[in-house]
Each structure stands twice: as structure tokens, then as C-alpha cells.
Amino acid sequence: MAMTAEQTRAFYPAWAERFAAEREALIALDGKVGDSDLGITMSKGFAAARDAVAALEEATIAGQMKAAGAALAKAAPSTMGTLMATGFLRGFKALESAGQFGTPEAATFWRAYAEGVAQRGKAQLGDKTVLDVLDPIAAALEASGSPLPQALDEAVTAAAAALEATKDMVAQHGKAAAFQEKSRGLPDAGGTVAVMLVEVMRDVAHRP
Amino acid sequence: MAMTAEQTRAFYPAWAERFAAEREALIALDGKVGDSDLGITMSKGFAAARDAVAALEEATIAGQMKAAGAALAKAAPSTMGTLMATGFLRGFKALESAGQFGTPEAATFWRAYAEGVAQRGKAQLGDKTVLDVLDPIAAALEASGSPLPQALDEAVTAAAAALEATKDMVAQHGKAAAFQEKSRGLPDAGGTVAVMLVEVMRDVAHRP
Amino acid sequence: MKKFLNTPEAFVDEMLEGIYRAHPQVTHAAGDLRCYVTANPVPGKVGIVTGGGSGHLPTFLGFVGENMLDGCAVGGVFQSPSSDQILEVTKHVDQGAGVLYLYGNYTGDIMNFDMAGELAELEDITTRTVMGNDDVASSVVGEEHKRRGVAGIFFLYKAAGAAAAEMLPLDEVARITDKARARTRTMGVALSPCIVPEVGKPSFTIGENEMEIGMGIHGEPGISREPLKPADEVVDVMMARIFAETDYKSGDEVAVLINGLGATPLEELYILFRRVSILMEERGVTIRHCWLGEFATSMEMAGASISVLHLDDELEPLLAKPVNTPFFKHIKV
């Protein structure tokens, strides 16, 4: 039930579509304790990633990730844009020789993604960042014995719970950090993006 | 009845004494439509001229003027300081070969002085400056057939009348020019200095 | 906001257009005005790439030129350039010997340079990184890695540029530059704020007779806000912080940079230098090199900083090496 390189191509237009749809919602969310750019940068960045992958003649699963990461970095030099670009490029490196995308590869991808973000952002778990959602996604996939679609269902559940948990945290990084206690009670904006990322991946993996 | 080089030396301490005595009066006068520095610069400048001439071992009449002019330039770089320095240096040049100081030499001195000031200050007669007093002094001496003491009496009379006449003028140069019509009715400060200069010269020439 | 500009949005790009029109020694790569590179790369030489936000001229791009830097990725006012821009600059300046990334210690810049380094690696370009962290006021001793990079990066540029010009390999250039970094300290003081064009109002307020000691070049809070004191006292306070964490001994040599933040006249910088010179003299320390002027500005902010590099036998000749960029020239006396 693992996905082929031909199938994983479908992630990218799906992400682009989702972030285009969530544009205003993310702007509003980032606006509460940030600078309102998140909806703009994510929709722009993932549209660029979609176009970059679509432009590839033939590409491995990792090759798609590389193109997406490079496109994100170029189109969205904001904090989250750079972090997401990093995640994809780390995924590319970790899966360079992968011929398919099943549960173990998904686990490898999200772990590399989370580690890349942690390293790039110098964030720790509990700092109320996208990392607080990425790490549980990777952990859920690592622990799962299910095939990819079901394993991603488990990852989405973990991600949603993790996002809920960020409400109790106080932001330590980025623009939100300046708001400190005011950030408590709100879900982390970057974490919300991570939930969307894995939801879209799940949806595509469930396609017949 | 012409003065010798030994005798003209006496001008310098006499000028220094006079300007020391007039210090406050000149400050007050310049303060009306200027910056109140005239009493300071004239007392300082002529004290320096006195010292410079006193320091000369042996000196011609012109040599004394040269030393005085250089000392004035150094000690008082204000407008009147520079103009008075110019006057003395022009006197020096005009009288370079003079062996005595009689009425013709006095006329030459004051004419050179007035021309130097006019040239340095680019002033015209009627501009309400020291020139409006210097020129009549020179003219009186040029016209006089009297020996030096009497010729200088005539020059002093002309100077006093000329100073009186500056009251009707409107200042065209220096700080007073900014006051324009307000300067009308007041005697020119620099002209007042010129009257003092020639008065002192007259007094010394009358000494037995 | 009293600035000569057409629109806040065009501020950076029109400035760059002006620079390219004025100085044929520099050009841009990848069709992007903000990918600023030397027009005369030296074959086989280690490339030195910097970058950071605009609004600090001549920092950063002003030091691209002969015997100094090879490229600069130019961000918006006080904003990081993108990793992609850094990558394009990197690709353009790489001459096969690798590239040193040399920039100030700020989160946005770090993320984008790190990212660019990884992208460069994918293209088989080796990179090393040294980050300026000279601002004594921005963190305590023991936490130097948290310190901001400010005007002192000039010394790092000079050391790195000279080392690369002598055709040393990348690791050597990085080692030397890192040594210069470790031996550089800066203290700054701000007297007035500046205005980011797209924001249109001052970044902070400060009383008519106040100064902020240790304020950062983007208006980051400093150590203390106090009444403005006579210049010698201000220098004494600043230098006390530098002396406290350095070990200059009699006979040692230093390089000193008195940097104007923007509005402060050169006259005043010399009054500050006079006192620095006296303090060094008292300690038997020789100021072997000194530079005064605007090196790392915050547009029209008033204020100044003092940077000191503790020289050694390796760094001194590198600092002495002549340099020729459109914005900065150093000729041997």
C-alpha cells in the first residue's frame, strides 16, 4: 500500500489548494500575536512548491521534496517559509534513496522535517512552535504498525491533540514571543500549519 | 614740526590706553545693533599692537605700523580687528621710505588706511561704516596747509562731523545690516573707533 | 518622516539602482538587484559572502570589493534576505575554493544563511560560517553566543578579506575570521531613533536629554537609559565595559573603530576618539589602526559605537592590507 513517486506528486497541488483556501484564516490567526503574514507566505510558498514539482520531468520522491523545499525558500523568506523549506530539504536528504513512500518513509520524512525545523529555529519542545506539532506527528508514525493511510490517520489525531496542547504554552520565539502571557490560550500559528500539512498528506494517501 | 620715528612710537601706548578706557562704552555701542564685541576686540587688539611696537629694538615709522598691523590681525580676527590691521599695514606700505611723520605723511597714512579698509570690506562711502569717518580724516589732512598738530586738529573736527553724519545712514555691512532702519539715528560703532584713533594721534602730536 | 525617497516600497531597490549606476565595480546576479556581487571575482579565491537587512550603509554591501568581500545578499530595511538570494550570491562568487558566510548574529539571518548553506551544499559548494557577535551590551560574559553583531564586523570583514586575498584555503580563512570575531568588542550609545520607511514612524522614543547605552542598531533595548553626560564620561562608561572583559596589556596593539550611527557628526566622533586614545595610552596600549566615520548605521539614528579589536601578529598585517571598495578604501600610510 506504499505510494509510488508518481503518486506522491499529488501532495503538492493538494497542499497548494489547502493553503490557498486557508489564506485568510491563517492571516487572522497570525494577526493575534504576530504580524499577519502567515497566510500570505504559506499560500505563496506552497503555490511555488506546486509549480516547481509540476515542472519536473521525472522525479524521485526525494527529488520532489528537494524542488518543493527550494521553491519555498525562494518564494517565502519568512520564518515559517524558511522552516518549511528546511523541513522539505531534510526530507529530501533522508529519503534520497527511497523508491516508495510507506509508513517507514513517512516516519523518516516527518522526523527529518521536525529535526530540521528544531535545528534551524533552535527551538525546544514546549517553546510553542510548529515543532510542538511536528514532533508528535513523527512519533505517531514511528510507533505505528499500520499501513500508510491508517498510520497518517493516527498522525493527524496526534497532531490535533498536540496543537490543542500548544494553547497552554507561552511563545518563546518569533514575533509572538514579545506577547508572552498574551499568547497563552491561543493555538500556535505555525503548529496550525503543521496540522494542515499532515491532514492533506493523509487525504491524498487515502485516495483510491 | 614733523614727528620722528622715536616720537611716533608714543602713538601705540596712547591708543592702547584709550581703547582700554573706552572698552565698556564700545561694548555698549556695538550692543545696540551688533554683537557687543567691539570693546573687547579693540582693547585687546591695541594692547597687542602696543606690545608689538614696544618689543621692536629699533624701528622706522612704517616698521612700527607693520608690527601694529600684524599684532592686530592676530589678536583680533573680528571685522573691525581685521579692518584696523589692514589700515596699519597699508600705512606701512605707503610710508615704507618715510623718514618723518608730518602732515603729508599723515595724509598718506590715513588715505592708505581708508583705501585699505574700503578694499578689504568692499564698502562704499555712505554704507555707514568706519570708512565714512576715515575718508573725511584723510581728506582733511590732504587739504590742510598746517603743520601736523594743527592739521590733526582739523582732521578731528572733520571726523566728529563725519561720525555725526553716519547717524542718518542705514547700515549695509556686518551684523548691523540686519537691523536696517533700526540702525538709523545711531552713530556707526566702527566710525566711533576711527574718531578715537585720530583723537589720540592728535593728542600725541600736540605733546611738547 | 523626512526622507528623500519615492515610495517606501521602492526604497531598497531604487537605492540599489543608484549604487549600480554609480559603481561599475559591482553588479547583481540572477537578475535580482538584491543579489549584489563584485564585478571582478578572483579565480581560485575563497569567496566571502555577507548579507543582512538594508538601512545600515555602508554595512553590509559597502564592503564588497577588492581584498574584502565578494558578495552580499540584500534584505529589506532591517529584514533578512532570503536563503535563495544568499544562494544566488554564493553560486555567483564561488570560485571553486568554497565560500565563507560572514554576517551578524540575528535569528532571521541565521536561518536564511544556514538554509542557503544547505542549498549550496546540494550544488557542491562548501561553505563555512562566522557570525559577528561583538555587541557587549547584548548579553553577559559566558553567553557571548547570544550577542548581536554590530559595527565590529568591519574588522572581521577586513581580516577575512585579507586572508582570502592571500589565497588561504577556506578553513584557514574561517579560522582567522573566527579569531578576529573572538577578539572584537563593541559598545554603542544611541541618542535618537530612526524611521523604517515602510513603518513611517520612529522605532522608539527617548527623552530630550537622554542617551541609551548599549542600544542595538535596530533600536533593541540597551543596558541603561541615562541623562546625556559629557563626551569623556560617556566614553569612560563604554570603555569600562570593554576593558572589563578583555586583557589588553601594556605593549599590546589594538584596532579601534569609532562608528557614527547616522546623524552624529564626524566632529563628535573625533571628540570620542580623543578620549579612547587617552584611555589606551594610559594602559600602554597602542592604537595601531583606527577608523572613524559611518560604518554601520541605522539610517538617521544619532549615536555612536566604539569597537576594539585586540590585534596579534597574525591579525595585524591582515588588518593593514589595502582595500578598495566603492564605499571604503584603505591605503597604506
Add this chain to the structure above:
Amino acid sequence: MKKFLNTPEAFVDEMLEGIYRAHPQVTHAAGDLRCYVTANPVPGKVGIVTGGGSGHLPTFLGFVGENMLDGCAVGGVFQSPSSDQILEVTKHVDQGAGVLYLYGNYTGDIMNFDMAGELAELEDITTRTVMGNDDVASSVVGEEHKRRGVAGIFFLYKAAGAAAAEMLPLDEVARITDKARARTRTMGVALSPCIVPEVGKPSFTIGENEMEIGMGIHGEPGISREPLKPADEVVDVMMARIFAETDYKSGDEVAVLINGLGATPLEELYILFRRVSILMEERGVTIRHCWLGEFATSMEMAGASISVLHLDDELEPLLAKPVNTPFFKHIKV
């Protein structure tokens, strides 16, 4: 008044002390800090002496150095030096070939330089005088002799210095310098006032959104006070005055100086230059040399000026000649 200084009275002399401590290439004559001279006079060369009030750094003293000026008499802030100080500088720099006095057209300076020239003559030193009068705004065409000297004197310094360095005789140096003078035009615009230390308050006031076109560098009134316009429009207004009284033809060459008055950031000067460059391009005129930065300041005044020198075959190579002073360096590209 937010300035780094100890006392207003010591402002000029402590600045000079800082300069002498920083730059061994210059020294002072006659035991007077204000008699600023090169430490390396060139035997047999015509000496170039300038002078004027302080508060305009790097003007005037900053241009004393190799291939440029030989000495500068330094006055108080915005005040003329004394003729005696000018004389001492003259005596020190005279190398037997005579001395050119080259300074701005201001009454106080004229009186003192004229005076010094007469005193120098008494010491058998021949002098000639050229006065910068580049400020288009300060008088109408036909009355150019009444115009103030402002930043454009930089071109005169460069031409005179180069001519003297080529060992031309005094009359030739004066002729060439006077030609550069006649072919130089400057227009300035001020956005904010400055404070003379001994006065302690701003020299004039100007509205939050106003600019004064043509204001002098001591705050002398200009041509018009208007709302601040976009940079390109400001340049168009300024350049229209310059174009109106010059005859640049397609194929001609000019040198351009974009000068910051003090607080205006370099970024903005490049935005101004961009437009000047476009206007010249439209006319087919080549900007053969350009300089941007602070050349003639009014301490912390905000504003800028544009100076243009209409080059010819004689002036161009002189302007191109390398220069090395503590404050200004020009290296052939």
C-alpha cells in the same frame, strides 16, 4: 542639544586633538592646533591652502593630504579663522613655488584670507586666490560673484591638488582651479536645522513636512520653502536650476557629487543619484566621475546637495588623479 562633547568652548580644539591623535599624516604649525598642515610637504610644489569655519567635516581640513591640499586654517564653528592663522599655515606649506588660497565665498573668510595674503607678501610668499561660489541658489545669473561656496569646492580642491601635484606653476594652478570653479554648480535642499554648540539651540525652524530648496550650509535662506516631495521630483527641481544655466551637450562629460548635509542617510543619497543619472542619460551626458557621501556637512543638519562639474579635456584627468587624505581617498578603478 544632543551632542557628544565636553564643553562647547572645547568642541573645536578637542576635535582637532582627536584628529591629530588619529592621523599622523597631518600635524599643526606654530604651536596652534588650528593651523592644520600636511606632515609631508612636497618640495618645490605650489602649496594649496584652504580654511573656514568648523562644523563642516570633512570640509575643510579633511582634504589636506597627498595630491590634494597642503594646509587648512581652522575657525570656530561657522566662523572664519584669523588672518594670522592663515598666515602661519601659509608660511608652513610654502615650498618656494607660492601658495594658492582656495576657500568659500564668505565675507569673514575673504577679509582674513586677503589680509593673510598681504602679510604673506611681506614675507615674500606669492599667493593667488580662488573662491568657490558654486551655490546656484544664493544669487542670480550675472551676479555669480555673490554666490556662496558650498560642497562643489570639492571639485576645485581635486583639480587644484592634482594640478599642483603635477608641479605646474602657481599661475597655472590658479587658472585651472578657476576654470573648475567657473564650471561647477551646486543646488542644495535642507530638511532640518543644526545646532552650533556655543549657541545651543537650532539655527532655524522648519515644518515637519517642509523642505527648503537652496538653503545654505549655515542655514542661510534659500529660494523656496515647500512641502517635501518624492525624491525624483526634488531632484528634478534642483537639476532644472542647474540645467538652466549650463550648456551640457550630448557627448559631454560631467563629474557629480551627491553630498549629505549630515543626518541624511547614504541610502537616500543613492536614491537621489539614481534620478540625477537618469536625467543626465536623457541628455546624452556621461557621468564620468561621481562621489556620494558626506563632503560638506552642517553637523547634524538633514538634507543634501547636488554638485556638477562640467568636465573638459584638461579637467578630466586632473579629477581622475588618485588622492589620499585621512578623510578622503580616491583610487583609480
